[in-house]
Amino acid sequence: MKNFPIQAEIDIRFRDTDAIGHVNNAVYVTYLEVGRQAYWRAMAPEIDYRRVPFVMARLEIDWKSPAWVGEILIVAVRISWAGAKSFGTEYEIREQQSQRLVVTARSVQATFDHHGQCTIPIPADFRAALERVEGHPLAAKPAPDQEWP
Numbered sequence: 086m087k088n089f090p091i092q093a094e095i096d097i098r099f100r101d102t103d104a105i106g107h108v109n110n111a112v113y114v115t116y117l118e119v120g121r122q123a124y125w126r127a128m129a130p131e132i133d134y135r136r137v138p139f140v141m142a143r144l145e146i147d148w149k150s151p152a153w154v155g156e157i158l159i160v161a162v163r164i165s166w167a168g169a170k171s172f173g174t175e176y177e178i179r180e181q182q183s184q185r186l187v188v189t190a191r192s193v194q195a196t197f198d199h200h201g202q203c204t205i206p207i208p209a210d211f212r213a214a215l216e217r218v219e220g221h222p223l224a225a226k227p228a229p230d231q232e233w234p
Contacts, residue, residue, distance in 0.1 A: 089161030089177065090218050093123040097154050107151035113188055114144065117176050120160035124174075128214045138211060142171060143193040149186045157181040164215050168226030170204045171195045172215065 095116050103109040125137060152158055159181050165173045171193050178188040195204045196211065216222055 089163045089175075090220065091120065091124045091127055091162040093120050093160050093162075094181070095119060095158040095160060095178075097152060097156055097158065099154050102154055107153055110146075110148065113146055113148075113178070113190070116158065116160050116178060116188075117144075117146075117190055117192070120162040120176055121174065123160075124162045124164075124218065128218050138196055138205075138208065139172075139194040140197045141192060142195040144190065145192070146188060146190040148188055150180075152178075152180060152187045158187060164219055164223060165191075166226050167207060167212055167215060167223040170206055171226065172207065172223070173226070 097108060101108050101112045125132075157180070158178050161177045161179070163175050165175045167173075174192045174194065176188070176190040176192075177186065178190075179186055196207045197203070198205045212223070
């Protein structure tokens with residue numbers, strides 16, 4: 086899980102599973118959120134997580150293999166691009182011991198003014214913090230035909 090600066094461990098709970106016995110598809114949205122929360126702690130540890138200046142605009146998940154109670158998952162997170170008012174996040178979830186790929190996902194977050202209820206340009210300090218965690222300048226937003234297959 087190289088090239089992902091943030092990784093968070095997930096201990097699968099029985100309540101995360103469905104009638105088939107594997108982790109329910111809806112639970113992975115929460116697992117991705119755990120990864121984003123770890124990213125936020127690395128990026129802005131002094132700012133209250135309840136005051137994140139963005140909202141989820143889009144989420145795409147591809148399931149590759151099932152995960153089961155007793156397994157430990159690692160969710161890896163990186164920012165792939167930053168545009169004027171939004172940025173893209175990529176994720177991989179793997180089973181810790183075998184490194185089996187369980188999920189790949191991508192999301193788009195829009196920077197947002199919660200009081201005005203509108204998108205806002207990405208603040209310069211926010212972009213700089215993302216680039217600090219990533220260790221390099223972020224690419225611009227991809228063209229619409231390149232963003233999602």
